[in-house]
Amino acid sequence: MTTPAQTIDYLGKFRLMRRVARGGMATVYEAEQIGNRGFTKRVALKVIHDNYAREPEWLQLFIDEAKLSANLVHGNIVQIYQFQEVDGRFYMAMEFIRGVTVRALIDRHRALDEPVPPAIAAYIVSRVCRALDFAHNFVDDLGRRLYIVHRDVSPGNILLTWDGQVKLADFGIAKARTMHDPAEAKQMTIGKKHYMSPEQVLGLKVDWRTDIFSSAVVLFELLAREQLFREIETEAAMDEVTVAPTPNVTRLLPEVDAGLSGLIALAISKDPMLRPNAAMFGLALDQWCARQKTIGSPERLQEHLARLFPATYSPPVEARHESAT
Ligand SMILES: Nc1ncnc2c1ncn2[C@@H]1O[C@H](COP(=O)(O)OP(=O)(O)OP(=O)(O)O)[C@@H](O)[C@H]1O
Numbered sequence: 001m002t003t004p005a006q007t008i009d010y011l012g013k014f015r016l017m018r019r020v021a022r023g024g025m026a027t028v029y030e031a032e033q034i035g036n037r038g039f040t041k042r043v044a045l046k047v048i049h050d051n052y053a054r055e056p057e058w059l060q061l062f063i064d065e066a067k068l069s070a071n072l073v074h075g076n077i078v079q080i081y082q083f084q085e086v087d088g089r090f091y092m093a094m095e096f097i098r099g100v101t102v103r104a105l106i107d108r109h110r111a112l113d114e115p116v117p118p119a120i121a122a123y124i125v126s127r128v129c130r131a132l133d134f135a136h137n138f139v140d141d142l143g144r145r146l147y148i149v150h151r152d153v154s155p156g157n158i159l160l161t162w163d164g165q166v167k168l169a170d171f172g173i174a175k176a177r178t179m180h181d182p183a184e185a186k187q188m189t190i191g192k193k194h195y196m197s198p199e200q201v202l203g204l205k206v207d208w209r210t211d212i213f214s215s216a217v218v219l220f221e222l223l224a225r226e227q228l229f230r231e232i233e234t235e236a237a238m239d240e241v242t243v244a245p246t247p248n249v250t251r252l253l254p255e256v257d258a259g260l261s262g263l264i265a266l267a268i269s270k271d272p273m274l275r276p277n278a279a280m281f282g283l284a285l286d287q288w289c290a291r292q293k294t295i296g297s298p299e300r301l302q303e304h305l306a307r308l309f310p311a312t313y314s315p316p317v318e319a320r321h322e323s324a325t
């Protein structure tokens, strides 16, 4: 016999600590969730801009996707804690990541004129693949596959914690983002065009294969410190991905081992059927890493971030030493 479900009213409160960033669609704050009897928890609070929140169709997509990703709990995915509406404003509370984005890492390497060690680049994208493999194969409580697709794998959505973990963010808003831009009041694609697959740029039906393409474009950018696709004007940007021949990645990355650039080449195939799935792509990257003298690992990434960002580096634990007993 089932008992009637009970609910407990949640009177959530957040204390905003500082604004982290203001993006096109939302503002991200570092905040403290305040509970009873002095309980607090650090969260990232994403507050959706009003012009998006006023658009019912768009908002519904956003809410649907937030609900879908609420249960995506995985070590390489930024976890969503809550989605709420207060006085007509919509916000999402999620795991607060102390560290940097892949965008910041690439920018720093550019500023220092120093290549990203290939094992670090491969390690980062292999962990993104783990996140994607989990999401692509995620099933609901009844065992039905949900066919979750991220759709916006890009350097700004891959976060690196100071202790060397890799976390993919913004599951849930990606679908909504690519469907409709209220600012333009018409159907259009507003994902980050330089990371989109040909099928996504063309507005065709996409599946998990689009995320593989985008992950490989990010891997290329880590290794090249230059974007693979960079046309600014929309039509030229579309042609670059859809009509122009697929870039010869191995030739564009002469310094990089052909075993690694070959993996990128396969994953950016125009024909989605030729791309590996996330598990295979991740495994191939891990195997490539294992063959290198200096392997990619959280410890290695932590050390790397400590060296690159000395002013802001602040890990949650004392630096780990692999040789420590
Ligand atoms: N969970 C989080 N913890 C800490 N910082 C975060 C978190 N999520 C986002 N950020 C920071 O906020 C910035 C803005 O995030 P936001 O998702 O709004 O924009 P974006 O990822 O740069 O681009 P887009 O709007 O296309 O997703 C990120 O670049 C990152 O620096």
Ligand SMILES: [Mg+2]
Pocket: 156, 157, 169, 170
């Ligand atoms: Mg983002």
